Amino acid sequence: MYGKIKRLIPNVIIKRNEKLLRTLISIVYIGNKYQCNICHFKMSNFIKLENNNKLCPKCGSLGRTRRLWSLLENEIQGKKILHFSPSKSIKTKIESYSNSKYITSDYAGEFDAMKKLNIESIDEPKDEFDLVICYHILEHVENDIKAMKELQRIIKPKGMCIIQTPFKTGDIYENNAVKTDEERLIHFGQKDHLRIYSAEGLMKRMESVGFQTRLKEYNEVENNLNGYNIDEKLIIAEKSVTNN
Ligand SMILES: [Zn+2]
Incomplete structure (x- = not known):
């Protein structure tokens, strides 16, 4: 039903009246069965999207x-945060913490953000951020090592970056012969993706530019209270005190 309603209403009207809709x-x-831990709404069900989200x-x-x-939730108090391509729900939430300094950026013009930073050449000073949120970004970036070096530069010593991309098992899959949108869709799962990382492969790349990394893996029961994904991985990359 949700998809049907969404298709019937023009995007511009949805955007303008999103809160009301x-x-x-x-x-x-x-x-009373489920609850969103961001807005605290209690519901009989989450809206199930086609991709199981x-x-x-x-x-x-x-x-x-x-x-x-x-x-x-317990990490952002008093921190300086940079968030790439922030979704509206979490952006609104973080903005409500007035003692944090929160900068948002969107390069492709898909999200509402303050800046348009190029992750391969970030227009921010060295050692500036306590926390960088980099969710579903690196798989879109041409020179990801350059981007990782930039993240290493702008994060404060002891600061960290939380990273997620789609993950496969084994090695990172890249293929220079893949050039068109159609080919990228077939090979990398989306027409604007340039590779598929494995968590281990991405961690190694982050480590190659000086980060210390750890993997967080989650396994949830079906129909868990907060509607978390059942299998989920993310990477915490920390900048050590000695690295520059
Ligand atoms: Zn919610």
């Missing part, structure tokens, strides 16, 4: 965004 749609979902009817958060928030 979400409030209206969420009325149908009011209940669970959308909060009230704030529009996805499972991975709710997981990210569960990690950030």
